[in-house]
Each structure stands twice: as C-alpha cells, then as structure tokens.
Amino acid sequence: MSEPEPEQKAELISQQWQFSVTVPDINPLKEKVFVTGNTPELGEWDYTKIIMMDYDEASNLWLKTLTIPNTCEVLYRYAICFLNENSNDVFIRKWETNIHPRMIKQTMLHPTQDVFGEYDKKQGISTGWLTNQTLIQFKFSNNPLQLKSRLAERLINIKVTPVKLFFGTEPHIEESSLSTDTTDTELPAGVLVEVATLANDPNICHLKPQEQFGREYKLNDVLLVNVTTPNPKQLAYLIDFYSYSSRAASEDPPCHVGYTYVLPNMFKPSEGNLELPVTCNVKHRPLGTVNFGYLTVCPIQEKLCNLQVSYAKYWDSSWTGLEVGHRGLGASFKTKEYTIL
Structure with missing residues (x-):
C-alpha cells in the first residue's frame, strides 16, 4: 500500500x-x-x-x-x-x-x-504636464514699469493674484465695504501661482510658490509668473506693486504702491503684450504704466503621456558629447563656357 x-x-x-x-x-x-x-x-x-x-x-x-x-x-x-x-x-x-x-x-x-x-x-x-488645467504665464522684462519720478528709482515687488469673476451672481455688498486690501491670499479652487526670476541664482531661478508680497523686480530682470487654473475664462488677475519705504525698519512690510487689473478677454491671441495703467492705491489716480508679455498654454485633449518613463531630460552618463561632422560648403561648381560650332 x-x-x-x-x-x-x-x-x-x-x-x-x-x-x-x-x-x-x-x-x-x-x-x-x-x-x-x-x-x-x-x-x-x-x-x-x-x-x-x-x-x-x-x-x-x-x-x-x-x-x-x-x-x-x-x-x-x-x-x-x-x-x-x-x-x-x-x-x-x-x-x-x-x-x-x-x-x-x-x-x-x-x-x-x-x-x-x-x-x-x-x-x-x-x-508634470498639463492634463485638465491651463497655464497663463506673465513675463515682466525690459524694465516694464514706467512710474512717476518719485517711484522711478525704487525697487518694486510684483504680485499677480487670480480673482474669480462673478457675472451677476455675486452677493450684494455695500459700497462702503469695498476695499483694495490684498492681504487675503486665498486662491480659487484648483489655482496655483508660481514665480521664478531668470538669473544665475539657484534660490530664485526655479519656480516657487508666490509669497505674500510677490517677488522683487530688479533692473534688467526677467520675472515669470505662472498661473495654473482649470477655468481660465472665469479668472481675472490683480497685479499689485509694493515698495519699501526709505524709513522702513528691516521687519516692516512693504507699502502697497499701486495696482492694475487684467481681464481674461484681453488674452485674445495665445501670446502677446499688454500695456496697462497703474493706479495709485491711496488716491486712485494714475501712477504710470506697466508692460508685460503673456502666454496661454492649453492642455492636449488626448492622453498622450503616462508615468511609465520620460526621456525629456535624460542624458546617458556614457555620452561624453555630441560629435558633429562638417563637410564644408558642399560641392562647388565652375561656370562652363559652351561654344557653338
């Protein structure tokens, strides 16, 4: 058995x-x-x-x-x-x-x-890449601010704040309660704001979340502000300008100098330049103008990307360089004389 x-x-x-x-x-x-x-x-x-x-x-x-x-x-x-x-x-x-x-x-x-x-x-x-959101990029370069003489020599902080638009659906607000106070930094749902200054400084050349008083603009800087939003047509943009007083202490915040608004219907082509008036924060009178470029980037509707692999920034360590061969200006031809006999 x-x-x-x-x-x-x-x-x-x-x-x-x-x-x-x-x-x-x-x-x-x-x-x-x-x-x-x-x-x-x-x-x-x-x-x-x-x-x-x-x-x-x-x-x-x-x-x-x-x-x-x-x-x-x-x-x-x-x-x-x-x-x-x-x-x-x-x-x-x-x-x-x-x-x-x-x-x-x-x-x-x-x-x-x-x-x-x-x-x-x-x-x-x-x-990452754009999936369901749109990117609006503001580019401040070539000394974009043209202000009155008393502000012309000051360093200015630039801040871009997305503001949700309500067309006829906003609650009733008394006129006396309206204010230009921008201390409330809460953004609409799904909106991100990042800034970078294109300079040889690792602390500012990478995109970082925007701070309460924006980013300082120095002479000949290139300042980028990227706004990512799922609903670009429902947002306007408040651009605030701040400057430190000459008598301010090191711990004092900057003063709110002026502001301007950008409406979504101003972005008619996907890229371009805008020149807008800067309004005084106190007297609400013109202070000057600001000139900046903009770029609108929309997502591709098809799902062309996934998280499996990316070669966008890949460089094999065994590649020591790219050798480019040059063969001159190509074949040369001489003018031939044809004689009829």
Whole structure:
C-alpha cells in the first residue's frame, strides 16, 4: 500500500504591501503624494488612476497599503500632485523620472522606506504636464514699469493674484465695504501661482510658490509668473506693486504702491503684450504704466503621456558629447563656357 502524498501548500499569488515614502519640502495641506505602477492595483501608469497616499504627521511619512501580486516584479513610482477639491481632478506637480522605476522583486519579503526622487544611487525629479488645467504665464522684462519720478528709482515687488469673476451672481455688498486690501491670499479652487526670476541664482531661478508680497523686480530682470487654473475664462488677475519705504525698519512690510487689473478677454491671441495703467492705491489716480508679455498654454485633449518613463531630460552618463561632422560648403561648381560650332 502506497503512502499518501504530502499535502501541498497553496501558493500565495498576492500579498499586502505597505508603500512608505518621506517627501521633503512639501505642504501636506495643499499637495498630496500618490503612487503608481505597472499593476492594475497601482493604476498601470495612468495618471487618472494613481493612488493617493495618507500622511502620518507623527512619522512624517506618506503611507499606503495595497495588494500586489507575487507572480511578477512590481514596478512603481511616486508623484506629488495637487488635488482640485471641486472636481477631484489630479494635477501632477512633480514625479520621479529616473529611467528605471522602483522595483519590488519577487524575493523581497519586507517593505522598505523610500525617499522621494532618490533610489539606485540616482536622483531624478521632473515637473508634470498639463492634463485638465491651463497655464497663463506673465513675463515682466525690459524694465516694464514706467512710474512717476518719485517711484522711478525704487525697487518694486510684483504680485499677480487670480480673482474669480462673478457675472451677476455675486452677493450684494455695500459700497462702503469695498476695499483694495490684498492681504487675503486665498486662491480659487484648483489655482496655483508660481514665480521664478531668470538669473544665475539657484534660490530664485526655479519656480516657487508666490509669497505674500510677490517677488522683487530688479533692473534688467526677467520675472515669470505662472498661473495654473482649470477655468481660465472665469479668472481675472490683480497685479499689485509694493515698495519699501526709505524709513522702513528691516521687519516692516512693504507699502502697497499701486495696482492694475487684467481681464481674461484681453488674452485674445495665445501670446502677446499688454500695456496697462497703474493706479495709485491711496488716491486712485494714475501712477504710470506697466508692460508685460503673456502666454496661454492649453492642455492636449488626448492622453498622450503616462508615468511609465520620460526621456525629456535624460542624458546617458556614457555620452561624453555630441560629435558633429562638417563637410564644408558642399560641392562647388565652375561656370562652363559652351561654344557653338
């Protein structure tokens, strides 16, 4: 009589896996961390299916437990996104762009703690692309402010604030309550404002969130203000100008000098230049003019991009340079004389 065969244990085809990552320089109130990957549970690299992680304030970690298969290697990446609370649309702010994504091998038994953008002894982070939002760029260059003589020599801070338009639907407000106070910096839902000064200074040449009193404009600077919005036709733009008094202490805020408004119907072509009057903040009289360029960038309707890989800023370390061959001006021809016999 033959002995019974030993009972074989059922192979686990999936398991619970906790993704954890630390992300420096992030505002958990406005930005969220997402994870995506090559499996259906991770969204298959589709930015509309990426998984939002939970922030643990005690450990300063972003965490998410998901089911992953044990039958294949799992590839994944992290992304920092902005979530529009009104529409639940996800705007990709930054994402990991190392050519090879992170990998969970079949032999791995325990999760690891990741650092955003850093793995395999490399660091690769790039900005996202326009999905459901439009980019309005303001460009201040060539000394754009032409103000009265008493302000001509001062350094001016420039701030662009998106203002939601209400056409006939706004609540009734008494005229006495109207004010030009701009201390309220709350933006409409889904709107981001970032600034950069194109200079050889790493502290200001990268896009950063706009501060309360904007960014200082110096002689011959090029100042860019990027406004990202899901509804560009519903926004106007208040451009404020601030300047420090000559008698101000180091801790004193700048004075509000003047302002101007930009309406959405002024952006008729997708790019151009505008020259607008600057109004005094106190007497509401003209102070001068401001000239700036603008650019409107709309998203592509088709889903042409995903989070699997990006070669936009990739340069192989084995490439030492690009050799360009030059063959002169091409073949030369001499004028031939034809004689009729």
